Amino acid sequence: MRIRFQLQAAIVLSVLVSLGTVWVVAATDRAEDGASRTQAQAQLMAHEVTGLLVLTQEYARHAEPRAAGQWQARMQAIQAALADEHASFADGPAFQELKAVADALPPLFDTLQVASAQSDAFSERRKEMVLDRLLTNTQAMSDYAYQWHQDAVQERLEASSRFRLAALGGPLLMLLVVIGSALVVRMRVLKPMQALERATQAVASGDLATRLNNPAKDELGDLARHFDRMTASLAGSGEQLRQSEAQLRAVTDNVPVLITYVDRDQVYRFANAHHRVVFGVEPERLLGRSLQQFWADDKAAYAQMRPPAEAALRGESVVFESLRGTPRGPRHFQSVYLPDLDERGQVRGFYAMTTDVTERKQVAAAQAISEERVRNILRHAPDAFVSLDIHGRITRWNRQAEATFGWREAEVLGRTMHELLIPERHRAAHLAGFERFRETGEGPVVNQRIEITALHRDGHEIPVELSVGAVREPEGHVANAFLRDISDRLAAKQQLQALARVDVLTGLPNRLQFNERLPEALARRQRSRAALALLFLDVDHFKSINDSRGHAAGDAVLVQFASTVSACVRKTDSVARLAGDEFVVLLEGLHNEAEPQAIARKIVQAVNRPMQVEGELLQVSTSIGIAYLAPEALPVEAAALLARADEALYAAKRGGRNGFRMLALAASSAEDAS
Known part of the structure; x- marks a missing residue:
């Protein structure tokens, strides 16, 4: 392949690699920015959903219009945010589930508001069911928002990895191109030129048998073959010598390198035609002029060339770079000065071979900038x-x-x-x-x-x-x-899990946690064959307390009620608040029917003691329904046991309140009552 084509290909490849690297880095940078924005939006969404969960619980306690307005405003903000397209997350399962649950919540909340406005028993039961669904769906929204945030974090990290790979791989590829170009110049230009120098010295010393024998199919190969033919013709007549010189010039004129010969007085004695291409001057204009004369208009260039020229005239081989003005603007050149010695070892002049390395310098500069950018990125990485x-x-x-x-x-x-x-x-x-x-x-x-x-x-x-x-x-x-x-992330995760399983007002387990414990207790009862009882209790006439004394007083009653009930049971028993003034007590490891009745009686008596509420003594009572599951009773589902306790509670209310009723599940059928 021709040297000029190889050099042109190296230049084109360098430009393409540079442009490709810039494009890839810019694209991965945009992708990383997009992923970061999505992560921030997902994190904000998780915060909004957590706030919605707190508002839901607050409305469940007080059913105030203010809480309802805040809930609906926050829900509208969440839906507006979800209506936006989120690039790669728009089709993610967590995001789609989040939108689906968000669309289902407003109708549930509207139904809850309607039920809260009515005071009959059917509306109360309907309110409990709707509230349970609303809390469960809101918790699901929190889980999906957290998963969406995790997906966004994953996408941002992957985008960061792609950006780092592009930022590191591009400069490495450009470095390989530069190294390849340098190797091409060294192997295809410098080494053949050094061989040419040695051969010319031999010929100058009178050894006309010297041959280069270069088989390369390129300009320097052509030059070598021409040189061989020229040395062969030197043994002939002077006319043949002149023809050989003409052939040598023809060869050097076709090499894409500036070739000159300067004598010991620093006067140009030879210049090839490539000067016409690079500087726009005819080679003949250099001949007979000194370096200082020819570069009189570019004193900076001469100042760079003078020390290497003096070194070459002292017999030293010199390689250096310089910046010179050309019709295309300032260009960087790499020059090789090789001293020309006579048979006595005296310097007669030097050969100069100069190559335009502007593109290579630009690639190196771009690489340095890219490397500095990578260092800055890593230095300031989060x-x-x-x-x-x-x-x-x-x-x-x-x-x-x-x-x-x-x-x-x-x-x-x-x-x-x-x-x-x-x-x-x-x-x-x-x-x-x-x-x-x-x-x-x-x-x-x-x-x-x-x-x-x-x-x-x-x-x-x-x-x-x-x-x-x-x-x-x-x-x-x-x-x-x-x-x-990830300390903050783990703490936030634990806090979310705790908020979702604990009643904020009383500190007792909430419905979600109770729904997890009850099936576990039934499974333990099945293995141990011990009796089990579920107490369903509420505060008698609690609505009138809220209406007459306000929600703050009602909350104080619920807190003291929860504390009183907890003090009446064993540490191994479970007390939970389901909703409003509804509480449950789960008793395990019982031996007979008398034990849950004794505990219920103890609770009724303890609750009857006057409570100190807002500086006044308040008389409160409770009604309790007991569902008793004997050791020999058949297995029963959690929902059936809870329904049995609810049935017993309404029986206690019909009996005049301030007491308890127990319904047992018999051995023959889990649905028979005694």
């Missing part, structure tokens, strides 16, 4: 970034790593991540995993995200999310690790 060498020693440690773990970069460089960050009880396993990673580039933490425990400088442990990626180097595999402190 995650702690740690780079490890083949031996596991830390080679890079960004600002976030300092903030997260308390160690400054100067203190950790050269030390291993295991000795600094990994607790001693996990150190052996991590070291074994790193040895596998070091040898094969594979392991349980490579290119994955896992949660581990890390150490702070002061010794306390930090839960972090670890992501490790393999990088193959000539000496082996090294690692880049990102560590994110």
